[in-house]
Amino acid sequence: xxxxxxxxxxxxxxxxxxxxxxxxxxxxxxxxxxxxxxxxxxxxxxxxxxxxxxxxxxxxxxxxxxxxxxxxxxxxxxxxxxxxxxxxxxxxxxxxxxxxxxxxxxxxxxxxxxxxxxxxxxxxxxxxxxxxxxxxxxxxxxxxxxxxxxxxxxxxxxxxxxxxxxxxxxxxxxxxxxxxxxxxxxxxxxxxxxxxxxxxxxxxxxxxxxxxxxxxxxxxxxxxxxxxxxxxxxxxxxxx
Numbered sequence: 001x002x003x004x005x006x007x008x009x010x011x012x013x014x015x016x017x018x019x020x021x022x023x024x025x026x027x028x029x030x031x032x033x034x035x036x037x038x039x040x041x042x043x044x045x046x047x048x049x050x051x052x053x054x055x056x057x058x059x060x061x062x063x064x065x066x067x068x069x070x071x072x073x074x075x076x077x078x079x080x081x082x083x084x085x086x087x088x089x090x091x092x093x094x095x096x097x098x099x100x101x102x103x104x105x106x107x108x109x110x111x112x113x114x115x116x117x118x119x120x121x122x123x124x125x126x127x128x129x130x131x132x133x134x135x136x137x138x139x140x141x142x143x144x145x146x147x148x149x150x151x152x153x154x155x156x157x158x159x160x161x162x163x164x165x166x167x168x169x170x171x172x173x174x175x176x177x178x179x180x181x182x183x184x185x186x187x188x189x190x191x192x193x194x195x196x197x198x199x200x201x202x203x204x205x206x207x208x209x210x211x212x213x214x215x216x217x218x219x220x221x222x223x224x225x226x227x228x229x230x231x232x233x234x235x236x237x238x239x240x
Contacts, residue, residue: 010109011209018133095127149237186229
């Protein structure tokens with residue numbers, strides 16, 4: 001019997017916002033895998049601190065590249081493809097011994113998560129399951145203290161990594177908005193919001209559901225934003 005590899009959603013950051021199923025699997029599994037930047041503990045691993053078995057075997061999957069190579073550079077895709085292929089083999093080999101593996105996933109595993117790249121490679125080879133989690137954007141709009149959508153509002157989720165013209169169009173054409181992957185693209189996002197005529201409607205949520213959570217109007221925010229930042233525009237649609 002081969003083991004099962006499970007992508008387990010941890011939610012937006014607070015340990016008590018993960019599901020009961022996720023908590024049970026993390027505490028009971030001997031093999032725990034997680035993504036992290038080289039030289040860092042890793043946010044996912046930090047969330048589960050104190051939850052692992054004493055005999056847990058940890059598999060730290062360190063990204064070979066993050067921002068050192070442009071995403072458009074063919075070397076970027078080739079480097080990450082090799083990384084995911086290597087870890088697919090490693091985790092499949094663990095499962096082949098009959099051991100289960102939990103892969104820690106920030107937010108929800110199927111929502112812009114790194115686990116998806118393992119899932120597509122592992123499916124059909126070993127048993128793979130996904131435990132959903134609360135998304136980071138849900139944590140962000142909850143922290144903002146206002147509903148993100150009403151009635152017939154259309155919600156757009158955009159990446160700040162989009163070309164500026166495309167980002168502007170997406171902002172202009174939607175009722176409610178979530179912008180992720182801001183980081184070094186904050187200045188571009190500001191310009192896109194201004195060009196779309198919606199700069200005064202935007203909010204910036206930093207570290208939602210984590211220590212250091214902060215919610216500010218984006219126009220009042222500092223010139224730089226931490227990695228865990230999400231921009232919001234709340235819909236104002238139909239209501240009774």
